[in-house]
Amino acid sequence: MNVIPRNILSALLTVMFVVVSITGIMMYFKIRMLSSEALHIWLGFAFVAISCVHLLKNWNGFITYFKKRSTLVSIFFGFFVITAIIIAPLLNPQEKGINPKSKIIGTMMNAPLSKVAAFVDLDEAMMVKVLADKQIIASSKQSVSEIAKANDKTNDDILNIVFTAPNVPE
Known part of the structure; x- marks a missing residue:
């Protein structure tokens, strides 16, 4: 898995993380400029692909993280928060399309x-x-x-x- 050097992979992930984060915030606040939505979507796909390569390249390091209790608690907490965000609107739906x-x-x-x-x-x-x-x-x-x-x-x-x-x- 030495096709992409680690420093280039990290630099690419950092740049894409920054751009996807900024365009995501722009989309949330409905700031439309320079095709930010298209940039967000396509760089989001690239970010996921490069993140998978990063994960594969650093698999042994990730395995050691998963052996720690604090990592497992953090993952559990993250899934709990995500689940709450997804389920809450389903349990208490709000009116949609209100003008x-x-x-x-x-x-x-x-x-x-x-x-x-x-x-x-x-x-x-x-x-x-x-x-x-x-x-x-x-x-x-x-x-x-x-x-x-x-x-x-x-x-x-x-x-x-x-x-x-x-x-x-x-």
Whole structure:
């Protein structure tokens, strides 16, 4: 197994470890530049291949590590952590594909007009007046969806008025 000298193998592993680590962090934070995902994937494959060569080349050294109790405890702990990370989402699945924008709008549709008025930085009485100026009868205790239904309007019609209200002359 002397095809690749140990110093070259170690240097290659070090460089690939650094690049795969940095591109992995970039992917986590969604920093997209210079094809970091493709670089991460392909160098990840190369890292695995060279790591296997490294393992074979240093097999006797690894065997002595595995004879130590501290190594076995570390391996057990590592597998425990990995298993917990994999199993936890399976036991307690979270909703997937939630669109935060639609969740915010849905919450706003069901909130009292007084809360929506505060969100757009208007007094609730002013908000009711702005709606009244558009021939929409509303109470600050009603939700946007209730106001829309009572006035035969769409939720979007009401929200459009609500969000443009600060620009409406008094």
